[in-house]
Amino acid sequence: SISTLTQTVGKVASLHVQSAQGEYLLILLRAETPIFNTPKDDIILLAASLHTAEVSCFFVDEPALHRRGSTSETVKTVRLQLPSNFVVTSMYFARGPRRIFMGSRKGAVAIYDLSSAVATPESIAIEAMTCFRRIHGEDAVSAIVGIPNSQQAALANSQIVTVGRNGTYAVHQVHWDDPSASTTRLNTVHVSSPSIKLMITGSFYDVANNLIFYGFHNTDFIVWDETSQKVLMNVSCGGAHRSWDYYAIHGEYGKGAFVWTQAALMHLRVQDGNAFTTLQSGGHGREIKAVAISPRLSDHSGNTRIVATGAEDTDIRLFSVERHGDGGSQQSGTKCLRILKKHTTGIQHLQWSNSGDFLFSSGGFEEFYVWRVTFVPGFGIGTLLEASCPVRSESPDLRIMSFDVLALSKGDTPKSGLPSEGFLISMVLSDSNIRVYQYSPENKTFETLFRGTYGSCCLTEASHFRIDNSLHSCVGGTDGHLAIYEYEKAGMAPKDYLQSITSTIDRPRNLPLLQRFAVHQSTVKCLTIASLASGEALVVSGGDDSAIAFTRLKFNGPDTQLSHSTLLVPRAHASAVTALTQLPVFNFFGREGENESYSVFLFATSSNDQRLKIWSLRINLTKPGVSEFQPLLALDISTSIADCSSLATFRESQNAATVKVIVCGVGMDVWEIDCGHLVP
Numbered sequence: 001s002i003s004t005l006t007q008t009v010g011k012v013a014s015l016h017v018q019s020a021q022g023e024y025l026l027i028l029l030r031a032e033t034p035i036f037n038t039p040k041d042d043i044i045l046l047a048a049s050l051h052t053a054e055v056s057c058f059f060v061d062e063p064a065l066h067r068r069g070s071t072s073e074t075v076k077t078v079r080l081q082l083p084s085n086f087v088v089t090s091m092y093f094a095r096g097p098r099r100i101f102m103g104s105r106k107g108a109v110a111i112y113d114l115s116s117a118v119a120t121p122e123s124i125a126i127e128a129m130t131c132f133r134r135i136h137g138e139d140a141v142s143a144i145v146g147i148p149n150s151q152q153a154a155l156a157n158s159q160i161v162t163v164g165r166n167g168t169y170a171v172h173q174v175h176w177d178d179p180s181a182s183t184t185r186l187n188t189v190h191v192s193s194p195s196i197k198l199m200i201t202g203s204f205y206d207v208a209n210n211l212i213f214y215g216f217h218n219t220d221f222i223v224w225d226e227t228s229q230k231v232l233m234n235v236s237c238g239g240a241h242r243s244w245d246y247y248a249i250h251g252e253y254g255k256g257a258f259v260w261t262q263a264a265l266m267h268l269r270v271q272d273g274n275a276f277t278t279l280q281s282g283g284h285g286r287e288i289k290a291v292a293i294s295p296r297l298s299d300h301s302g303n304t305r306i307v308a309t310g311a312e313d314t315d316i317r318l319f320s321v322e323r324h325g326d327g328g329s330q331q332s333g334t335k336c337l338r339i340l341k342k343h344t345t346g347i348q349h350l351q352w353s354n355s356g357d358f359l360f361s362s363g364g365f366e367e368f369y370v371w372r373v374t375f376v377p378g379f380g381i382g383t384l385l386e387a388s389c390p391v392r393s394e395s396p397d398l399r400i401m402s403f404d405v406l407a408l409s410k411g412d413t414p415k416s417g418l419p420s421e422g423f424l425i426s427m428v429l430s431d432s433n434i435r436v437y438q439y440s441p442e443n444k445t446f447e448t449l450f451r452g453t454y455g456s457c458c459l460t461e462a463s464h465f466r467i468d469n470s471l472h473s474c475v476g477g478t479d480g481h482l483a484i485y486e487y488e489k490a491g492m493a494p495k496d497y498l499q500s501i502t503s504t505i506d507r508p509r510n511l512p513l514l515q516r517f518a519v520h521q522s523t524v525k526c527l528t529i530a531s532l533a534s535g536e537a538l539v540v541s542g543g544d545d546s547a548i549a550f551t552r553l554k555f556n557g558p559d560t561q562l563s564h565s566t567l568l569v570p571r572a573h574a575s576a577v578t579a580l581t582q583l584p585v586f587n588f589f590g591r592e593g594e595n596e597s598y599s600v601f602l603f604a605t606s607s608n609d610q611r612l613k614i615w616s617l618r619i620n621l622t623k624p625g626v627s628e629f630q631p632l633l634a635l636d637i638s639t640s641i642a643d644c645s646s647l648a649t650f651r652e653s654q655n656a657a658t659v660k661v662i663v664c665g666v667g668m669d670v671w672e673i674d675c676g677h678l679v680p
Contacts, residue, residue: 046058046091046100048087048088053081053082054079054080054081054082054125055079055080055082055088055102056077056078056079056080057077057078057079057080057100057114058075058076058077058078078114078126079124079125079126080100080102080112080125080126080128081125081126081127081128082110082128083104083108083110083128083131085104085106086102086104086106086108086110086131087104087105087106088102088103088104089103089104089105089140089141089142090102090103090141090142090143090144090163091103091144092144092145092146092160093114094146094158094160096158097113097115097158097176098113098114098115099111099112099113099114099129099158099174100112100114101144101160102144103135103140103141103142103143103144103162104140104141105140106133106134106138106140107133107134107135107136107137107138107139107140107141107164108131108132108133108134108135108141109131109132109135109141109144109162109186110128110130110131110132111128111129111130111131111132111174111184112126112128112129113126113129114126129184130183130184130186132186135162135164135170135172136162136163136164136165136166136168136170137164137166139164139165139166140164140165141162141163141164141165142163142164142165142200142201142202142203142215143161143162143163143200143201143202143203143204144160144161144162144163145160145161145163145203145204145205146158146159146160146161147159147160147161147171147205147376147377147378147379148205148209148378158173158174159171159172159173159174159376159377159378159379160172160174161203161211161379163200163202163203163213164200165199165200165201166199167193167194167197167198167199167200167215168191168192168193169191169192169193169200169203169213169226170188170190170191170192171188171189171190171191171376171379171382172186172187172188172189173186173187173189173376174186174187175187188384189372189374189376189382189384190374190376190379190381190382190383190384191383191384191385192338192339192340192341192383193341194213194224194226195229195339196217196222196224196231197217198213198215198216198217198222198224199215199216199217199240200213200214200215201214201215201216201240202214202215202246204248206248206250206253207250207252207253208253209227209378210225210226210227210228210253211225211226211227211379212224212225212226212232212248213226214233214246215240216239216240218239219236219237219238219239220234220235220236220237221233221234221235221237221244221246221258221260222234222235223246223248223254223256225254228278228281229281229336229339230278230281232253232254232256232271232274233254233256233258233269233271235258235260235269237258237260237262237267238260238262242260242261242262243260243261244258244259244260244261245258245259245260246258246259252272252273253273253274254271254273254274255271255272255273256270256271257269257270257271258271281335281336283309283317283319283334283336283667283668284309284311284312284313284315284317285311285313285315286311286312286313286346287311287312287643287645287665287666288309288310288311288645288646288664288665288666288667288668289310289311289312289346289347289348289645289646290309290310290347290348290349290350290361290645290646290664291307291308291309291310291350291646291647291648291662291664291668292307292308292350292351292352292359292648293305293306293307293308293352293648293649293650293662294306294307294308294352294356294359294373295352295354295355295356296355296356304320304321304322305320305321305650306318306319306320306337306356306373306381307319307320307321307334307648307662308350308352308359309350309664309668310343310346310347310348310349310350310361310363311346311347312346312347313346314341314343314344314345314346314347314363315339315340315341315343315347316339316340316341316343316347316350316359316361316371317336317338317339317340318336318337318338318339318340318373318381318383319334319335319336319337319668320334320335320337321333321334321660321662321670322334322335334668334670337380337381338380338381338383340361340371340383340385342367342369342385343361343363343367343369344363344364344365344367345363345364345365345367345399346363346364347361347362347363348362348363348364348399348400348401348402349361349362349400349401349402349403351403351404351405353405353407353423354407355407356373357372357373357374358370358371358372358373358386358423358441359371359373359383360403360405360425362399362400362401362402362403362427363399363400364397364398364399364400365391365396365397365398365399366389366391366392366393366398366399366400366429367388367400368388368389368400368403368425368427369385369387369388369389370385370386370387370388370439370441370444371383371384371385371386372384372386372441386441386444387439387444387445387446389437389439389446390446392435392448393429393431393433395431398429398430398431399429399430400427400428400429401428401429401430401458401459401460401461402427402428402459402460402461402462403425403426403427403428403462404425404426404462404463404464404473405423405424405425406423406424406425406426406464406471407423407424408422408423408424408438422438422439422440422441422442423438423439423441424436424437424438424449424464425437425438425439425446426462426464426473427462428454428459428460428461428462428475428477429459430458430459431458432453432454432455432456432457432458432459432477433451433452433453433454433459434450434451434452434453434454434459434462434473434475434485434511435448435450435451435452436448436449436450436451436452436473436487436508436511437449448508449508449509450487450508450509450510450511451508451509451510451511452485452510452511452512452513454475454477454483454513455477455479457477457478457479458477458478459475459476459477459478460476460477460478460523460524460525461474461475461476461477461524461525461526461527461541462474462475462476463527463528463529465529465531465537465539466531466537467535467536467537467553467554467555468534468535468555470486470487470555471486471487472484472485472486472487472514472537473485473487473511474527474529474539476519476524476527476541477523477524478522478523478524479522479523480518480519480520480521480522480523480524480543480544480545481516481517481518481519481524482516482517482519482524482527482539482541482551483513483515483516484513484514484515484516484553484562485511485512485513485514486512486514487511514562515561515562515564517564517566519541519543519549519551519566519568520541520543520544520545520547520549521543521544521545521547522543522544522545523543523544523576524541524542524543524544525542525543525544525576525577525578525579526541526542526577526578526579526580527539527540527541527542527580528540528580528581528582528603530582530601532552532599532619532621533621535554535555535556536552536553536554537552537553537554538550538551538552538553538601538619539551539553540580540582540603540617541580542572542576542577542578542579542580542605542607543576543577544576544577545570545576546570546571546572546573546574546575546576546577546607547568547569547570547571547572547577548568548569548572548577548580548603548605548615548631549566549567549568549569550566550567550568550569550617550626550629550631551564551565551566551567552564552565552566552625552626552629554624565624565625565626566626567626567629567631569615569631572605572613572615573605573606573607573608573609573611573613574607574609574611575607575608575609576607576608577605577606577607578606578607578608578643578644578645578646579605579606579607579644579645579646579647579663579664580603580604580605580606580647581603581604581647581648581649581661582601582602582603582604582649583602583603583604583614583649583659583661583673583675584649584650584651584659597620597621597622598618598619598620598621599618599619599621600616600617600618600619601616601617601619602614602615602616602617602634602675602678603615603617604647604649604661605647606639606641606644606647606663607644608642608643608644610638610639610640610641610642610644611636611637611638611639612635612636612637612638612639612661612663612671613633613635613636613637614633614634614635614636614673614675614678615631615632615633615634616631616632616634616678617629617630617631617632618630618632634678635673635678637671639663639669639671640667640669641663641664641665641666641667641668641669642665642666642667643665643666644663644664644665645664645665646664646665647661647662647663647664648661648662648664649661649662657674657675657676658672658673658674658675659672659673659675660672660673661673
């Protein structure tokens with residue numbers, strides 16, 4: 001039989017529903033936490049009426065409904081007072097803290113505390129705990145979903161995904177310092193959009209905890225798996241301006257039904273699971289130009305690494321490198337976790353902070369972006385564009401070719417893991433200019449500290465290094481020279497340069513050139529710097545002349561000039577050496593006899609000749625110059641990656657003798673190299 005339980009006054013504008021399994025139905029939402037303290041589930045109904053500043057929330061005692069039928073004691077009505085200029089477009093109920101999240105047509109999200117809803121008289125409308133405006137700008141919040149398993153955490157923390165009709169979605173962490181308090185903090189940890197342009201109208205998590213979006217792209221209805229980055233359903237229906245509905249059938253991946261009206265007819269499309277399986281997902285659409293490996297793991301399992309790659313397709317992709325199989329059949333594979341879309345030109349350089357909390361990227365048009373990267377339980381990697389460096393020149397096509405980042409901190413690093421004074425960032429540009437900034441994560445601002453001009457050639461490489469606690473920068477360009485800049489001569493104290501940075505000095509100052517010398521016949525394509533004994537550094541560079549150069553830098557005293565000597569290995573490759581990196585193993589010091597000491601380094605290089613080479617360099621530390629340098633080609637292997645542009649290495653454990661080498665160009669290779677037999 002059908003009977004009336006309750007009713008609301010006025011014309012109903014919208015009904016918003018969510019089941020305990022996450023399914024979107026017509027009006028029912030089952031709460032795992034009983035409102036009436038009954039052992040079984042209850043039902044919550046939310047109805048919004050036109051031209052009213054309230055919504056009606058009905059709590060139905062389902063066990064009592066089955067026992068007694070339709071009675072007034074079965075239903076409890078709660079009135080919710082809407083904030084000003086708030087038209088409800090979406091709703092989500094957080095079962096743990098028993099809060100209702102409501103999205104509006106103008107991009108706002110309001111939060112209501114329903115923990116004491118039963119004791120509230122029906123004549124009193126509950127006001128929102130807080131209302132966050134412009135979550136998605138001025139676009140409607142079309143869906144709000146909770147991240148699976150986040151409800152099992154403390155009641156003071158909820159994690160939600162909000163979806164905007166403009167095609168973007170965001171992940172938020174909602175914090176209550178005290179669950180009974182009215183103060184609420186909303187921390188946005190991820191903002192992104194699907195790879196395809198989609199007017200998102202709904203979202204849910206499927207049975208495998210994949211984040212699913214559905215909406216319209218031109219005249220097509222599309223169901224999109226954001227976790228796996230693929231289309232689950234594509235129906236040509238004529239567009240969004242029609243009556244339609246979509247129902248996801250839980251229990252099987254990709255299974256759902258879509259009904260719509262078109263040309264005075266009703267159409268139904270039922271899809272019984274996914275019609276295809278992806279064997280290997282693709283990567284970038286064009287050649288990769290930069291790669292960087294995060295110093296921390298991508299999750300708490302301890303077996304995956306985050307690899308950031310930037311390509312000519314203007315995208316930055318975050319991959320995880322994972323092991324598959326058991327025993328001797330183990331293999332490494334990559335999986336795309338996130339796609340960062342902000343650059344409008346090809347990526348030039350990428351670098352992680354030492355903590356792995358920040359990713360820095362540069363490209364053309366003076367684009368320099370700071371991304372905050374966090375791990376969100378139940379969601380994975382969250383990325384947020386935190387800041388961009390202001391454009392300083394009038395040239396429309398100026399490129400930031402390379403940069404280096406140094407964390408600044410007074411004393412110990414705070415508990416947050418962030419440097420207390422931000423980052424020192426040295427950039428080299430295509431117009432031969434050098435700029436040094438201090439970036440503050442707290443204020444999200446850039447301050448120009450120093451400026452310098454190298455000459456008239458294009459600068460290609462930049463790297464910081466220290467000698468006797470004095471900070472320097474090494475710069476390479478298309479003229480084949482290396483230039484050394486010393487920050488002490490620019491006004492920094494040699495032992496506490498941070499104190500000089502944070503003091504009230506005139507800024508920006510000119511960055512003086514300490515020394516400049518020729519190394520290659522033409523462009524310096526890549527370089528890396530390693531520390532030697534006290535007062536010395538080793539600069540390893542690859543050039544357009546197919547050579548590798550080992551340059552030893554040394555200060556003979558506090559007031560003397562920097563001395564340098566270079567050992568050139570000609571024809572190291574059959575073409576330009578385009579990528580170089582130091583292997584993080586066997587960089588040790590040893591002794592031979594009473595007065596002899598040496599150090600051994602391993603380096604990996606690659607080139608357009610599609611060869612990956614491992615070089616061993618043995619250095620006698622007691623002999624000056626490079627006369628006792630002993631470079632040796634330890635390994636020469638072929639790679640299928642054409643136009644190699646960058647290399648990156650990491651070890652899976654601190655004491656591992658094997659190292660992973662990632663080769664990037666037109667594609668990406670991951671090599672595992674046993675370095676135990678490569679050291680002479």
